[in-house]
Amino acid sequence: AAGPDLAGRHVVVSAGGTREPLDPVRFLGNRSSGKQGYALARTAAARGARVTLIAANTGMPDPAGVDVVRVGTAVQLREAVLKAAPDADAVVMAAAVADFRPAQYATGKIKKKDGEEPEPIVLVRNPDILAEIAKDRAREGQVVVGFAAETDDVLANGRTKLRRKGCDLLVVNEVGESRTFGSEENEAVVLGADGSETPVPHGPKEALAEIVWDLVGQRLS
Ligand code: C5P
Numbered sequence: 570a571a572g573p574d575l576a577g578r579h580v581v582v583s584a585g586g587t588r589e590p591l592d593p594v595r596f597l598g599n600r601s602s603g604k605q606g607y608a609l610a611r612t613a614a615a616r617g618a619r620v621t622l623i624a625a626n627t628g629m630p631d632p633a634g635v636d637v638v639r640v641g642t643a644v645q646l647r648e649a650v651l652k653a654a655p656d657a658d659a660v661v662m663a664a665a666v667a668d669f670r671p672a673q674y675a676t677g678k679i680k681k682k683d684g685e686e687p688e689p690i691v692l693v694r695n696p697d698i699l700a701e702i703a704k705d706r707a708r709e710g711q712v713v714v715g716f717a718a719e720t721d722d723v724l725a726n727g728r729t730k731l732r733r734k735g736c737d738l739l740v741v742n743e744v745g746e747s748r749t750f751g752s753e754e755n756e757a758v759v760l761g762a763d764g765s766e767t768p769v770p771h772g773p774k775e776a777l778a779e780i781v782w783d784l785v786g787q788r789l790s
Pocket of ligand 1: 698
């Protein structure tokens with residue numbers, strides 16, 4: 570790994586997956602474990618950065634030497650990111666943020682009623698946090714990194730997403746039922762807004778994290 574090349578830098582990393590509640594006991598969620606985000610936080614700390622890790626529903630202990638902010642929903646994740654971003658040299662959005670949330674929250678547990686069909690679940694859009702922070706840079710020269718899990722046309726969809734979100738780097742993973750989510754390993758391509766394309770061979774999530782910080786570091790200096 571590189572030396573303390575991120576010394577004096579503050580980086581914000583989001584990790585995990587949001588849960589969007591339907592009622593006090595149920596939620597819409599996703600399979601993100603948070604391992605990639607934690608790997609990013611650990612490696613940035615090892616390279617000398619001050620790290621704020623915004624963790625959505627992850628079951629892992631706080632990494633040593635990292636400030637951890639725990640959140641549940643996309644709206645809470647947005648609040649935490651916007652609070653930390655003004656002071657950040659880089660923001661890396663590794664969390665799986667729900668695109669939609671239930672329009673209604675039932676304060677009591679939703680019950681089945683004899684002989685009645687269930688109510689449909691109506692969804693509304695969540696804010697796109699990555700697009701928002703990339704558009705309104707809280708700081709000049711701030712590097713904004715997104716992640717994209719794609720199941721097909723990985724590179725083409727990744728390029729489109731990079732442009733749409735306006736981020737500097739987009740880490741594109743191919744995912745499927747048994748790939749990536751919850752796994753210790755990852756395989757990806759990092760796309761740059763400058764047209765660069767950095768393939769990351771199949772390997773530990775730490776190795777991908779180191780490459781992300783290499784690319785971030787190049788853009789900061
Ligand atoms: O659009 P998609 O969900 O594929 O984009 C993934 C990237 O955008 C991730 O970096 C994720 O953290 C971020 N995102 C976000 N806010 C959302 C949805 C995704 O910041 N509402």
